Amino acid sequence: MSLVNLKSAVAQCDAWKSIILARVGGAQLKVMRMDAAPYPDETHDYPEGLLVVDGQLNLTLGDASVTVRAGEVFIVPVGVAHAVAAGSHGTLVIFDT
Numbered sequence: 482m483s484l485v486n487l488k489s490a491v492a493q494c495d496a497w498k499s500i501i502l503a504r505v506g507g508a509q510l511k512v513m514r515m516d517a518a519p520y521p522d523e524t525h526d527y528p529e530g531l532l533v534v535d536g537q538l539n540l541t542l543g544d545a546s547v548t549v550r551a552g553e554v555f556i557v558p559v560g561v562a563h564a565v566a567a568g569s570h571g572t573l574v575i576f577d578t
Contacts (some may be wrong), residue, residue, distance in 0.1 A: 487512055487534060491572045499575055511575040520565035527578045529557040535572015540564070 485502050494500055496516035503510045515536060515576040531538060533550060541564045542557070549555045551571065557563050 487572060487574070495564070507578050509575075509577055513573050513575065515565070515569045515571055515573055517568055517570045519533040519567045520569075522543040522562045523578065524560060524562045525557070526559060530576035531555045531557065532574040532575055532576070537569060538571075538573060539566035539569045541566050541577050 482504070485529045490502060491502060491514045492511065492562040496514050496518065497520050499513040501509050501511050503558060515538065531540075532554045533549050533551050536549050537551065538555070538558050540549060540557075542546045542561055546566065547555060
């Protein structure tokens with residue numbers, strides 16, 4: 482078993498560069514720092530869980546926009562293009578494979 486301090490882990494991250502905290506089963510648990518800059522479209526062949534620990538994440542999925550606030554999780558389905566709009570800030574935990 483191990484204990485991870487998210488504040489310490491995210492302090493080591495450059496903005497928008499995730500670090501892997503652990504692998505659990507077939508999944509990866511990652512953390513990253515959001516710095517209010519936009520992040521371009523990406524698409525994955527796996528679902529992706531986005532948990533906002535603090536701050537907020539402004540997602541764009543096609544013509545739709547979603548704001549994910551601290552304490553909320555958004556699941557991006559397989560194959561759905563998504564981008565981060567400007568203004569997203571804080572700490573983001575990502576669950577993926």
